[in-house]
C-alpha cells in the first residue's frame with residue numbers, strides 16, 4: 001500500500017494521467033518528484049470548456065492524498081484519494097466534489113461533460129498509478145527508522161560519502177537477502193547507534209531513490225527508554241522536536257517525508 005501511496009503522489013502520475021486525455025497538467029513545484037502539502041498543480045481542461053485550474057496538495061501521507069482548488073472557474077473543487085488494504089490488494093477510492101458557479105445550465109454541463117471527463121481522468125490516472133507501483137514493487141528496500149521519544153525524533157548526520165557529508169537522514173540501511181524489514185531496522189540501529197530498538201508501524205509513503213532502491217520508513221522505540229544513542233558511523237545524532245524538522249539539510253529523499261514525520265510527533 002505504501003508503494004501505491006508513493007505512485008499516487010508522483011508528479012508523473014498526475015501529469016501522464018491527464019495527458020492521455022489531451023488535458024495539459026503540470027506540477028508547479030519540480031524540486032520534488034513526490035508531491036508534498038503546499039505543492040501546486042496547474043491544468044488546462046479544454047474538453048470541459050474550462051480554461052485553467054490550479055489545485056494545491058493539502059495532504060499526502062500513506063493512506064491519503066488530498067487537493068483543493070485554489071484558482072479556476074469553479075466555486076469549489078476537492079479531490080480525495082484514500083488507500084486501504086483489502087485482501088492482499090490495495091483499494092483506491094477517489095472522491096471529487098465540485099460546484100459550478102453557473103446555476104442550472106452549469107449543472108447540466110456538469111452531468112453531460114464534467115462527470116464524463118472526471119471519470120476518464122480518474123481511470124487514466126489509476127492506470128498510471130498501477131504501472132508505477134508495479135515498476136517499483138520489485139526494488140530493493142532501504143529501511144529508515146523513525147525513533148521517537150518524548151515528542152522528539154532521532155535524526156543523524158552523515159559523514160560519508162563525500163557528496164552526502166553533512167546531510168541529515170534517519171538511521172537505517174539496505175535490507176539484506178533473507179532479512180525482514182523489521183530485522184534490518186533492529187540491526188542497523190544497533191550498528192549505527194549502539195542501541196536496541198523495538199520496531200512499530202510504518203510512516204509516510206515509500207520514496208523511490210535515484211539509485212534504483214525504495215526508501216521505506218518504520219517507526220521504532222528504544223528498548224530501554226533511558227539508553228542514549230551515539231553516532232557510531234555518523235557525524236552527529238540529534239533529538240529533534242517537530243518544529244525543527246523543516247530546518248535540517250536532509251538527504252533529498254527524506255525531504256518529502258518531513259510532513260509525515262511531523263505528523264508522527266504531533
Ligand SMILES: Nc1nc2c([nH]c(=O)n2[C@H]2C[C@H](O)[C@@H](COP(=O)(O)OP(=O)(O)OP(=O)(O)O)O2)c(=O)[nH]1
Nearest residue numbers: 142144169170171172173174209211215251253254
Ligand atoms: N539509512 C538511510 N539511507 C537513506 C535515507 N535516505 C536516503 O536517501 N538513503 C539512501 C542513502 C543510500 O543511498 C541508501 C542506503 O544507505 P546506507 O549507507 O545507510 O545503507 P547501508 O548501511 O546498507 O550501506 P553500506 O554502508 O552497507 O554500503 O539509502 C535515510 O533516511 N536513511
